[in-house]
Amino acid sequence: MRDFSIKGLNISGSNLIKIIASVCLVAGLNTNPASAATMSKNNSETVEKEDKILFTGKSQLRQNELVLKGAKALPSVGSGNFVWPAQGGYISSERGPRWGRQHKGIDIAQPDGFDILAADHGVVKAAGADGTFGNRVVIDHGNGYETIYAHLKSMNVKVGDKVPQGTKIGVMGTTGRSTGIHLHFEISKNGATKDPLNYVKQ
Numbered sequence: 451m452r453d454f455s456i457k458g459l460n461i462s463g464s465n466l467i468k469i470i471a472s473v474c475l476v477a478g479l480n481t482n483p484a485s486a487a488t489m490s491k492n493n494s495e496t497v498e499k500e501d502k503i504l505f506t507g508k509s510q511l512r513q514n515e516l517v518l519k520g521a522k523a524l525p526s527v528g529s530g531n532f533v534w535p536a537q538g539g540y541i542s543s544e545r546g547p548r549w550g551r552q553h554k555g556i557d558i559a560q561p562d563g564f565d566i567l568a569a570d571h572g573v574v575k576a577a578g579a580d581g582t583f584g585n586r587v588v589i590d591h592g593n594g595y596e597t598i599y600a601h602l603k604s605m606n607v608k609v610g611d612k613v614p615q616g617t618k619i620g621v622m623g624t625t626g627r628s629t630g631i632h633l634h635f636e637i638s639k640n641g642a643t644k645d646p647l648n649y650v651k652q
């Protein structure tokens with residue numbers, strides 16, 4: 451049985467059988483490693499079958515390749531889709547007037563864990579102490595959007611870091627003007643704050 455090469459990955463015959471079997475499972479074809487092995491007997495008819503199966507599984511192989519490349523490239527421009535920036539929790543305060551002034555973001559409290567996550571791909575624009583915000587991180591998403599994460603206990607990033615969506619950027623805390631452990635989270639577009647609840651869901 452011949453070896454097969456996918457973009458610099460040299461796959462031996464026995465590994466190829468395993469890959470064919472798993473690709474077929476992904477593609478919904480009812481097969482198993484034993485039947486894939488049967489097909490790998492070295493004659494022209496079975497080689498043809500093998501090629502067809504590989505073709506069926508091609509999109510799946512491509513996807514895996516993209517995931518690997520993406521991990522190396524560290525995307526720094528936002529997708530425009532935002533993820534919940536905390537580990538669970540509930541909205542203890544919405545955006546709107548509060549205490550005679552405008553509350554520009556939402557507050558998230560009582561999470562399941564204390565990691566604070568980048569809501570979308572971006573580059574860290576600021577990370578440090580900032581008055582009433584306490585320790586806060588600002589991410590520039592490169593597409594007009596910026597997000598702010600305030601009152602952090604500690605920060606895991608510095609200015610200039612590329613942060614793919616979901617990157618841990620800090621730990622929830624109660625630094626600055628804050629009455630308890632929570633995250634203050636803001637989204638702005640072209641300098642104007644938006645209601646984060648129009649962008650993120652728990």
Ligand SMILES: [Zn+2]
Binds near residue numbers: 543553556557635
């Ligand atoms: Zn707040």
